[in-house]
Amino acid sequence: MKIPGGMLLTGIELDRSSAMPLYRQLYLQVRKQILSGRLPGGTRLPSTRTLCKELGLSRITLLNAFDQLTAEGFLASRTGAGTFVGEDWEGRAAVASAPRKPPRLSSLSQAVHSLRSEHFSGVSYNAWAPDCPTSFLPSHPAYDAFPMPAWKRLMNRHLRKPSKDQLGYGELKGLQRLREAIVEYVFDARGIECSVDQVVITSGAQQAFNLLGMLLLNPGDGVWMEDPGHIAARIAFQALGCRLVPLRIDEQGLDVQQGLRECPDACLAFTTPSRQHPLGTTMSHVRRQELIDWAGRSQSWIVEDDCDSEFRYVGRTLPALYSLDAGERVIYVGTFSKVLYPSLRLGYVILPEALVEPFCAIRAVMDRSPSTLHQATTADFMQDGHFLGHIRRMRNLYQARQSALLEALQRELAGFLSVTPAEAGLHMIGWLPEGCDDDALARGLAEQRIFTYALRDYCIRHYLPPGLLLGFAAIPEGQAARRVEELAQALRALGWRL
Known part of the structure; x- marks a missing residue:
C-alpha cells in the first residue's frame, strides 16, 4: 500500500471569489495532480473528515468532486480502507518526471519553424491606446476610413436571408x-x-x-x-x-x-x-x-x-x-x-x-x-459601385497622408533620415546613415513602442544602405507631426543625436 497522500492538502488552492463552484475547482485540481504524476496510482487520500476540515469544505461539496473523479476512473473507493488513486495511474510519476523530448516534426515543418519571422507573429493590438504606440508598419490601410456603414448594410442583406x-x-x-x-x-x-x-x-x-x-x-x-x-x-x-x-x-x-x-x-x-x-x-x-x-x-x-x-x-x-x-x-x-x-x-x-x-x-x-x-x-x-469609389477616396487620402508625414519627417529628422515620396503603395523608405544597423534600430524602436520594419528583413544579400519602411496610410494628417515627434524622442532615447 502506498503512503497516505498528505501532499494533496498542500497542493489544493481554492478561490472562493471565483464563479466556478468549489466542487469543480477541487475536481480539476485533484485530476491535474493525478495526471501530472504528483499523486501516483494506489496512493491513499486523506479521509473525507480531514479534507473537509483542512480545506474548509462541506462534506457534500467534497463528495460531489470525489464522485465525479471516481466515475471517470481517477479514484477508487475501498470499503473499510478509504479512497485511493486508481491503479491505472501506476507509474505515472516516472512519465511525468521524465525530461520532455522535442516533438518529431516533418522536414517541411522544421523548415518553416527555422524560417519563422517576426512579420508573421503579428503585432498585438490588445494594449494599444488610441494614440499610443506609434505605428509606421507598412501594408496597413486606413482602418479609420473604411466605409463600415455600407459594408454592414451589404452584409446584413445576406444575414437577413x-x-x-x-x-x-x-x-x-x-x-x-x-x-x-x-x-x-x-x-x-x-x-x-x-x-x-x-x-x-x-x-x-x-x-x-x-x-x-x-x-x-x-x-x-x-x-x-x-x-x-x-x-x-x-x-x-x-x-x-x-x-x-x-x-x-x-x-x-x-x-x-x-x-x-x-x-x-x-x-x-x-x-x-x-x-x-x-x-x-x-x-x-x-x-x-x-x-x-x-x-x-x-x-x-x-x-x-x-x-x-x-x-x-x-x-x-x-x-x-x-x-x-x-x-x-x-x-x-x-x-x-x-x-x-x-x-x-x-x-x-x-x-x-x-x-x-x-x-x-x-x-x-x-x-x-x-x-x-x-x-x-x-x-x-x-x-x-462601392469598390472603385473606395479606391479613389483612399488614393486621395493616402496621398494627403503621405505628404503630411513626409513634411514632418523632413522637418524633424532631415539630418538622420533621407526620405522621398513614394509614387505608389502604402509606405516610404527612410534611408539611414551609413553604418547604422537598421535591424537593431527597428528592434530598439519597438521597445520604445514605435513600430516599423527594417529594410534588411527583406534582403537575402545585403548590398543596399540601411533603411526603415515607414507606413503612412494609417496615420491621419493631423497626427503626422506628433507621430514623428514621438519617433524622434525614441531615437534620442536610443542614443542617437538628431
Missing part, C-alpha cells in the same frame, strides 16, 4: 459572383483578359503562394526572387526546399540578365512588377518582355504579385505583366487586404488554363474556399 449557398461549404473556386466581379475589375484596371473559370478565390495572397509552390516546385528547384523582396513568398518557397536565387533591383526593376547568368534553368520567378515590394520601382517594358521571353524559352513560370498597385499617386499604372503574356506562363495573384482590410482574408489567383484543374485539386486537399458570407459581401461591394 441566409441560404444554403452561404451556410454550406461553398464552391471550390470561390463564389462565382465574386469571380465575375474580379474578371470585370482586372480587365478595366489592369488590362487582364481572362475567364471566370481561371479565377480562384484564396485566403489572402499568402495561401496563394503556398499553393502555387506546392503545385509547381520540387525541393532543390531554382526560384528567382527579387532582392530585396516579398518576405511571405520567399519563406513559402524556401520552406518547400527550393533554392532561392536573389536578383538585384535597379531603376528598371528585376535584373533578368543576372538571373540568366546565375540560374538560367530556374523553374519559377517571383516578381512585383507594378510596384516592387518594398523599394517601389516599376518594372520597365524592356524588363517585362525579357522576363516573359525567358519563361517561354525555359518553360518556367512567373508569379506576379500585385499587392498594392491600386494606390498610384504619380502617372498611370502600367498594365499587368499577365496582360503581356501570350505564352500563358504568368500567374497573377491579387489581394483585398490592402484595398479593403487584412482580416477579410480574401485574395485571388488568375491561372493559365492548363493550371486550373491541378491547382483546384491541391486546393481541395488543403481546404475549402473562404467564408461565403464575406465573399458575397465583397461581390456586392464591387458590383454596386
Whole structure:
C-alpha cells in the first residue's frame, strides 16, 4: 500500500471569489495532480473528515468532486480502507518526471519553424491606446476610413436571408459572383483578359503562394526572387526546399540578365512588377518582355504579385505583366487586404488554363474556399459601385497622408533620415546613415513602442544602405507631426543625436 497522500492538502488552492463552484475547482485540481504524476496510482487520500476540515469544505461539496473523479476512473473507493488513486495511474510519476523530448516534426515543418519571422507573429493590438504606440508598419490601410456603414448594410442583406449557398461549404473556386466581379475589375484596371473559370478565390495572397509552390516546385528547384523582396513568398518557397536565387533591383526593376547568368534553368520567378515590394520601382517594358521571353524559352513560370498597385499617386499604372503574356506562363495573384482590410482574408489567383484543374485539386486537399458570407459581401461591394469609389477616396487620402508625414519627417529628422515620396503603395523608405544597423534600430524602436520594419528583413544579400519602411496610410494628417515627434524622442532615447 502506498503512503497516505498528505501532499494533496498542500497542493489544493481554492478561490472562493471565483464563479466556478468549489466542487469543480477541487475536481480539476485533484485530476491535474493525478495526471501530472504528483499523486501516483494506489496512493491513499486523506479521509473525507480531514479534507473537509483542512480545506474548509462541506462534506457534500467534497463528495460531489470525489464522485465525479471516481466515475471517470481517477479514484477508487475501498470499503473499510478509504479512497485511493486508481491503479491505472501506476507509474505515472516516472512519465511525468521524465525530461520532455522535442516533438518529431516533418522536414517541411522544421523548415518553416527555422524560417519563422517576426512579420508573421503579428503585432498585438490588445494594449494599444488610441494614440499610443506609434505605428509606421507598412501594408496597413486606413482602418479609420473604411466605409463600415455600407459594408454592414451589404452584409446584413445576406444575414437577413441566409441560404444554403452561404451556410454550406461553398464552391471550390470561390463564389462565382465574386469571380465575375474580379474578371470585370482586372480587365478595366489592369488590362487582364481572362475567364471566370481561371479565377480562384484564396485566403489572402499568402495561401496563394503556398499553393502555387506546392503545385509547381520540387525541393532543390531554382526560384528567382527579387532582392530585396516579398518576405511571405520567399519563406513559402524556401520552406518547400527550393533554392532561392536573389536578383538585384535597379531603376528598371528585376535584373533578368543576372538571373540568366546565375540560374538560367530556374523553374519559377517571383516578381512585383507594378510596384516592387518594398523599394517601389516599376518594372520597365524592356524588363517585362525579357522576363516573359525567358519563361517561354525555359518553360518556367512567373508569379506576379500585385499587392498594392491600386494606390498610384504619380502617372498611370502600367498594365499587368499577365496582360503581356501570350505564352500563358504568368500567374497573377491579387489581394483585398490592402484595398479593403487584412482580416477579410480574401485574395485571388488568375491561372493559365492548363493550371486550373491541378491547382483546384491541391486546393481541395488543403481546404475549402473562404467564408461565403464575406465573399458575397465583397461581390456586392464591387458590383454596386462601392469598390472603385473606395479606391479613389483612399488614393486621395493616402496621398494627403503621405505628404503630411513626409513634411514632418523632413522637418524633424532631415539630418538622420533621407526620405522621398513614394509614387505608389502604402509606405516610404527612410534611408539611414551609413553604418547604422537598421535591424537593431527597428528592434530598439519597438521597445520604445514605435513600430516599423527594417529594410534588411527583406534582403537575402545585403548590398543596399540601411533603411526603415515607414507606413503612412494609417496615420491621419493631423497626427503626422506628433507621430514623428514621438519617433524622434525614441531615437534620442536610443542614443542617437538628431
